[in-house]
Each structure stands twice: as structure tokens, then as C-alpha cells.
Amino acid sequence: xxxxxxxxxxxxxxxxxxxxxxxxxxxxxxxxxxxxxxxxxxxxxxxxxxxxxxxxxxxxxxxxxxxxxxxxxxxxxxxxxxxxxxxxxxxxxxxxxxxxxxxxxxxxxxxxxxxxxxxxxxxxxxxxxxxxxxxxxxxxxxxxxxxxxxxxxxxxxxxxxxxxxxxxxxxxxxxxxxxxxxxxxxxxxxxxxxxxxxxxxxxxxxxxxxxxxxxxxxxxxxxxxxxxxxxxxxxxxxxxxxxxxxxxxxxxxxxxxxxxxxxxxxxxxxxxxxxxxxxxxxxxxxxxxxxxxxxxxxxxxxxxxxxxxxxxxxxxxxxxxxxxxxxxxxxxxxxxxxxxxxxxxxxxxxxxxxxxxxxxxxxxxxxxxxxxxxxxxxxxxxxxxxxxxxxxxxxxxxxxxxxxxxxxxxxx
Amino acid sequence: xxxxxxxxxxxxxxxxxxxxxxxxxxxxxxxxxxxxxxxxxxxxxxxxxxxxxxxxxxxxxxxxxxxxxxxxxxxxxxxxxxxxxxxxxxxxxxxxxxxxxxxxxxxxxxxxxxxxxxxxxxxx
Ligand SMILES: Cc1ncc(COP(=O)(O)O)c(C=O)c1O
Numbered sequence: 035x036x037x038x039x040x041x042x043x044x045x046x047x048x049x050x051x052x053x054x055x056x057x058x059x060x061x062x063x064x065x066x067x068x069x070x071x072x073x074x075x076x077x078x079x080x081x082x083x084x085x086x087x088x089x090x091x092x093x094x095x096x097x098x099x100x101x102x103x104x105x106x107x108x109x110x111x112x113x114x115x116x117x118x119x120x121x122x123x124x125x126x127x128x129x130x131x132x133x134x135x136x137x138x139x140x141x142x143x144x145x146x147x148x149x150x151x152x153x154x155x156x157x158x159x160x161x162x163x164x165x166x167x168x169x170x171x172x173x174x175x176x177x178x179x180x181x182x183x184x185x186x187x188x189x190x191x192x193x194x195x196x197x198x199x200x201x202x203x204x205x206x207x208x209x210x211x212x213x214x215x216x217x218x219x220x221x222x223x224x225x226x227x228x229x230x231x232x233x234x235x236x237x238x239x240x241x242x243x244x245x246x247x248x249x250x251x252x253x254x255x256x257x258x259x260x261x262x263x264x265x266x267x268x269x270x271x272x273x274x275x276x277x278x279x280x281x282x283x284x285x286x287x288x289x290x291x292x293x294x295x296x297x298x299x300x301x302x303x304x305x306x307x308x309x310x311x312x313x314x315x316x317x318x319x320x321x322x323x324x325x326x327x328x329x330x331x332x333x334x335x336x337x338x339x340x341x342x343x344x345x346x347x348x349x350x351x352x353x354x355x356x357x358x359x360x361x362x363x364x365x366x367x368x369x370x371x372x373x374x375x376x377x378x379x380x381x382x383x384x385x386x387x388x389x390x391x392x393x394x395x396x397x398x399x400x401x402x403x404x405x406x407x408x409x410x411x412x413x414x415x416x417x418x419x420x421x422x423x424x425x426x427x428x429x430x431x432x433x434x435x436x437x438x439x440x441x442x443x444x445x446x
Numbered sequence: 447x448x449x450x451x452x453x454x455x456x457x458x459x460x461x462x463x464x465x466x467x468x469x470x471x472x473x474x475x476x477x478x479x480x481x482x483x484x485x486x487x488x489x490x491x492x493x494x495x496x497x498x499x500x501x502x503x504x505x506x507x508x509x510x511x512x513x514x515x516x517x518x519x520x521x522x523x524x525x526x527x528x529x530x531x532x533x534x535x536x537x538x539x540x541x542x543x544x545x546x547x548x549x550x551x552x553x554x555x556x557x558x559x560x561x562x563x564x565x566x567x568x569x570x
Contacts, residue, residue: 380508381482382553386449398481412506413482441450444459
């Protein structure tokens with residue numbers, strides 16, 4: 035049963051008033067709100083067994099370790115991995131990409147080879163690859179977009195060759211909303227070069243759609259907890275067992291070792307090899323609780339609600355004069371995000387005026403400068419939707435935009 | 447709403463010194479992009495090259511950055527380069543006459559930074 039009003043009861047922030055008015059939160063693409071179940075799970079760790087893991091033989095530490103490892107199983111199951119050793123906990127999606135770029139890239143990428151990304155990526159899936167390519171004197175190529183913001187897949191065969199070592203692409207665009215046909219794309223890439231690895235940025239996919247790593251065929255998948263009801267500071271790098279197994283450590287120190295001597299060290303096995311130091315234990319338990327919450331709702335229901343609300347929003351916003359909406363036309367072809375511009379109004383000004391009614395949208399380039407350059411716009415506004423958003427909130431957004439138009443545009 | 451009072455909106459809709467000088471001593475083509483605001487300036491100096499005789503700005507920006515550019519270009523016209531280099535954020539806030547959150551302060555300060563950077567490259 036998917037009941038938005040009931041879901042809203044679970045989110046403490048939604049039930050508070052700010053300056054006497056309710057919050058209209060339309061920026062879940064940046065970070066989702068947190069239900070009390072997740073907040074309690076984090077608190078419970080600190081209140082009941084808040085000690086370090088893997089270290090003590092005393093029972094509190096054993097309990098903490100058990101819960102931490104149970105969280106890994108829960109997360110693995112959620113993304114369709116049958117082997118929880120494939121789940122590496124990181125701080126966020128960005129750190130997960132950096133781990134892959136740094137560890138895999140340093141050890142495997144060679145001068146004269148190339149990597150491929152796309153113009154619709156979040157900076158997190160561009161900059162780490164730029165760095166490693168610069169270091170290794172490798173080439174970084176980009177898949178362009180066509181028309182309404184779909185990837186230009188006709189040119190794949192020109193971009194990918196026998197020297198393409200990895201393709202880093204997003205599952206769902208955090209600006210255009212485009213849901214890329216990643217399974218087909220991965221198939222196509224692998225048929226051109228079976229050795230090319232694929233890193234899928236699923237930061238906007240895992241919170242919103244059923245993602246199944248076994249089915250997709252990617253080699254790495256990254257996502258962040260804070261966009262899927264979980265706390266900040268916890269993210270995931272999922273990698274195929276064999277691929278992770280062959281990668282050197284990313285950071286070194288405690289937890290990631292098996293034996294240390296003064297002159298050499300034997301590393302721990304995966305995933306611990308990639309989790310140096312005391313991890314974000316509370317955040318990990320919060321993530322597991324967030325997964326429980328989403329699983330309880332059912333990812334199909336989550337997705338259906340999103341389609342319904344985005345469809346409504348596309349309609350309502352589409353009625354506003356002088357608005358340009360970016361990305362695919364149909365709600366079914368997009369995630370929970372709508373980027374737009376209103377003629378004559380700078381996104382910062384629109385966002386600021388909406389804020390006077392507690393309507394939170396994002397303005398700027400949303401960590402996707404290359405995409406904005408490609409669209410030939412300096413910035414955009416972005417409203418995004420999640421499980422707790424209602425049609426009424428869409429109406430408030432539409433009214434707010436019209437109010438901003440009145441304030442900011444002149445007749446002369 | 448305080449931020450968008452008439453004074454600011456008038457400067458936004460009808461900015462002073464907007465355009466491109468035809469024969470500038472300083473032509474900062476690159477501009478200074480920040481989060482979707484992009485402002486560039488052309489400056490004509492006095493014959494002794496010590497003062498700003500004329501300054502124009504162009505680009506796109508939010509109401510705050512455009513109003514700030516409009517007010518600031520008025521303010522620096524006729525002023526010594528050295529004294530312009532000394533201008534601080536307080537002056538911009540004073541000219542605008544509004545209180546700004548840290549994020550919007552960046553918008554307001556963009557024109558000052560742009561002017562100072564282009565003057566600096568001239569001094570070098
Ligand atoms: C598509 C996409 N990739 C990566 C990221 C980076 O996430 P984080 O900042 O949590 O590392 C984001 C979110 O900002 C995103 O939307």
C-alpha cells in the first residue's frame with residue numbers, strides 16, 4: 035500500500051512549520067528527507083551498542099560488527115547482488131567513483147588508451163576520470179546528447195574501440211531526468227569491446243527504481259545513501275567480485291590489512307581491503323534501515339508514484355507562459371526530476387522568491403556544467419520529487435513561479 | 447519581499463553602463479562565471495592611466511548580480527585604480543542596501559571581483 039499522506043507522517047521535517055508555513059521540499063535529487071525510522075536506527079546504534087567493529091571480543095563490539103555486516107547483506111540484496119563482498123561502503127557516490135578511478139585507473143590504465151563518459155554526467159563522474167586520464171596520458175571521450183536529452187547512441191561504434199578500457203555513464207540524469215537504456219548500452223559496448231568495463235552512476239537510480247546489478251551487466255555501480263532516505267556520509271561502490279579482487283587498495287591503514295610487518299603488509303580480502311579505518315557505522319545502519327523502508331513500500335510503487343507526480347508536474351508547469359522544460363517529454367522516460375527555465379528570470383532569483391514560501395528548489399548548474407554548456411544555458415532551475423511529494427506541492431510550485439514572474443518581469 | 451525591492455529591480459531591468467565600450471584599454475573577454483552568472487567588463491582609463499574614465503559591463507546574471515554591477519560601475523567611474531582595488535564587500539552591501547545570505551552575497555560580489563581581476567591584469 036502506497037499512501038503518501040501516511041508516508042508524510044514518517045518525516046519529522048515535513049510536519050514542522052518554518053516561519054509559520056509548511057515546507058514544500060522539491061530538492062530530493064540533491065538529498066532526500068529522512069524518515070524517523072532511519073533517524074532512530076542511527077540513534078539506536080549510539081544508544082545501545084555504539085562501539086567499534088571488528089576489534090573487540092566483548093559482546094557489544096560483536097553486536098556492532100554483526101549489525102554492520104548485516105547492513106552489507108541488506109544493501110547487496112537490495113541491488114540484486116548475491117555476494118555481499120561486492121558491496122564496498124564509501125562516504126558517498128563521489129568517493130565511490132574516486133575509489134574506482136584511483137584504484138583501478140592507477141593499476142590498469144595505460145598511456146594511449148581511452149575512457150568514455152557522457153556530456154550529461156554529474157561532475158562526480160567526470161572529474162575523477164579527467165584526473166586519472168591526465169596522469170596516465172589516456173584520452174577521455176564523451177558521448178553527446180541528441181534532441182531532448184537522450185544519449186547519442188548511434189555514434190557508439192565511433193567512440194568505443196579496442197583501446198577503450200572503461201565507460202563511465204549515468205543511469206538517470208540528475209538534470210534532464212533522462213533514464214538511459216543502460217542495459218542495452220552496456221550490451222552494445224560489450225559487443226564492441228568485451229573487455230571494456232562499465233561504471234554506472236546510479237545515484238539517481240537506486241533511490242527511485244528497482245536496480246538489479248546481476249541483470250544490468252555493469253562492472254561497477256555507485257550511489258549515495260543520502261539521496262535514498264539514509265543519512266549523509268554513507269555511499270556504496272558495488273563491483274564485480276573478480277574486478278574488485280584484482281584492484282589494489284585505495285586508502286591504507288587499519289581494518290584493510292590482514293598482517294602488517296615493518297617492511298611490508300598483507301592486505302585484507304574484499305570488501306575490507308577498500309574500507310580503511312573505522313567506517314561510518316551509524317550511517318551504514320541508517321542505510322540498511324532506509325533500504326528496509328523502501329523495500330516495505332515496494333520499489334515498483336515508489337516508481338509509479340514518481341511517474342504520477344512527474345506527469346502531473348510536467349502538465350502543470352507546461353501551462354506556464356515562457357517556461358522551457360528540459361529532458362524527455364514523457365514522465366515514463368524520466369526520473370523524479372524536472373529542470374526548467376523561465377524566460378527573463380534568473381534561476382537564483384526564482385529559487386529565492388520561492389523560498390519565501392518555503393518552496394525548496396535548486397538553481398544553478400547542479401554539478402553538471404558541461405551539460406549546461408551543451409544546452410547553451412548558463413543555469414537552470416530544478417524541481418525534484420520523491421515518495422513524500424504531493425500534487426498540492428506541485429500546485430504551490432506552479433503558483434510560486436507565477437508569483438516570481440509578476441515580481442521580476444517588466445512589461446516594457 | 448525585501449531583496450527584490452523596487453530599487454534593485456529598477457537596476458536589474460535598466461542597468462547603468464550596460465554594453466561594450468568600443469575603444470577600451472581593458473577588455474576582459476573571459477568574464478567571470480559563477481553558478482550561471484557571467485559578467486565581463488570593458489574599461490577606458492584616463493590619459494594618465496590612473497583612473498577609470500568609463501566602464502561598461504555585459505553578460506547575464508541574476509537580479510542581485512546585475513543590480514550590483516549597475517551600481518558598482520557607477521560608483522567606480524572616475525575613481526582611482528588603487529582605491530578600486532581596495533574596495534571590500536561592505537561597499538557592495540552598502541550600495542545595494544539589502545542584507546544577503548552567504549550564497550547570494552557571492553552573486554552580489556561577482557561584479558566587484560570581475561572589475562578587480564581585470565584591473566589587476568592591467569596593472570601587471
Ligand atoms: C547523478 C549523480 N551522480 C553523483 C552524485 C554525487 O553524489 P554525492 O555528492 O553524494 O557523492 C549526484 C548527486 O549530487 C548525482 O545526482
